[in-house]
Amino acid sequence: MSVNQAATDVDRRACILTQAIPLFAATGYSGVSMRDIARAVGISKAAIYHYFPDKQALYLAAVEHAFTDKVEGIRRALAGGGTAIERLERFVERFTALAAGDPDFRALLQRELVDGDETRLKLLADQLFLEPYEAIVALAKELAPDLDPYLLANSVVGLVLFCFETLPLRRHLPGRKPEHEKPKTIAKHASTLLVRALGVEAAEPDGGRSG
Template sequence: MSVSDSRETILSEASRLFASKGYSSVSMRHVAEHVGMTPANLYYHFKNKEDLIRESLAFVFIGKTQHLEDIIRDQTDPERRFTLFVSWFSRLLFEDDIFAKLVCRELLDGDDRRMEFLAKNVLQRPFSILVNIIEDFLETKDSALSAASVVGMILGHYQLAKVLQHLYGNHPEYGHPDWITAHVLDEFRSRAAARSDRSDVHG
């Protein structure tokens, strides 16, 4: 197995362990055992546990951003681009268990250095994409804050999905990414209409 293959195998297994058990419950020795290597070999690839955590987060998140860029690249309609972003993020949370658990874990107990690493090296690109979409789509005084509201709404629905299904009767659709996408779009469409109306007035 090549060095690059070994590294990818380690990151894949480490991210799964961190997502399912939490950072404090997973040691470097634990990861080494799961990938079938000695701790010394693991330290050859990663200098310490924090280095492994950061690289595991990047491994899980960065490839997802490339997929987002691929699906919106040829889209010019602002509403369509917004819908594709919301659908992309909703599906990641509801269909990629490792991604979802790591996102929620970081938001709850990620330390400052790790959050800075994530913001600068992993999350900056998809967030910038959303900000640019919102600038074209919504009537807003602060596109970055509006982008945060979109992300927060999707995350909130993901975290509450199992409870929401039972609060007002059985609503399994509350846990489906297509329903979340439609709901978020409805919530923000009025602000998009306000932007369109203003453009017509000044046009």
Template sequence: MTRVRASDYEDKKRTILQRAAGLIARKGFDHATMLDVANACGTSKSHLYHYFPSKEELLFAILHEHITAQAEELRRIVALPLPAEERFNQFVESFMRGAARSRDEHVMLMNDLKFLPKAQLAEIRALEVELVELLEGILREINPGLMTQEKVSKPYALLLFGMMIWTFSWYRRNGDITPAELGQRIAALFVHGFKDLPAG
């Protein structure tokens, strides 16, 4: 009986996170109220506070779940026994697919991170730094000579990371290019350069 209740609790919590993410991504954290979230979830505000004692706790739960899952997958890819360029391609494709699949959460990560309390903000920032460092490590394997230059190693990783993150300010997954294809094109562009890309 306890297992059923625990499972039911987690299901309801996940529903709240998903619907809250859709609402906050659309309205912005500063404009969305807990009453708005409760209405979007078809529940009362008091019921919502049973799961999340504040709007900031709700925001942290959404962002932490999103970036933690992303980090776990990207760590797995980096550790694969494959050539560096192949892992790099998988890294970029996985990031793009994940961001497209969880676009609401991704938009919140771009726009609403600043509303977190300091300790929670630091926790999310630490995960973001780890993702950049994972990317920097693969780039160093692909071009050791370039990436051993301290003044450019971090900027190259940040340039690529910024390209991937901000793509979702305009990209829609129902367009002509799928998230996986977009990831492939970004990886090819970054590694081989625009001039040498094939037309197909």
């Protein structure tokens, strides 16, 4: 009997990527050996070289594989109508849920930001992040014509992601509450901050405080 679910997956190549992603996310490129990946998949090291020319190519494919799904999710989070503020709040909420639901994606992104060489970052920028980035920038232009839209777009994403980035550290700092880890709380906080900064009138469809 086989140890893995190769047959149930699309194919072996996809299975290798699926198994490699959490490993690379957890300990990074140099922290994962071909042996580790082979063990996770349940095949020999040499078998991996049947699908990928070397470790670098496997890593790149894994990162692309992990990011493409998410980029599609971001695109959807940006779709739809409403005022700029409404679209901002919808994006923040969905993007937060997206980030919360996939720690591997978050870790890989963090690692690429700090570790990625020019080639890889250029590839990620051109092939994956370009479209959603421009969409967020367009939203930012609508939200605050007097602010730099590129920096604002970056801040919107950063307000969400940085919450997750610092979570393992903040767990050891005072004032920690369980709700700080919940996507709802994070999205609400980021939304509130942004809406206060960018629009006087906030859209609160799910019940509002009296004030």
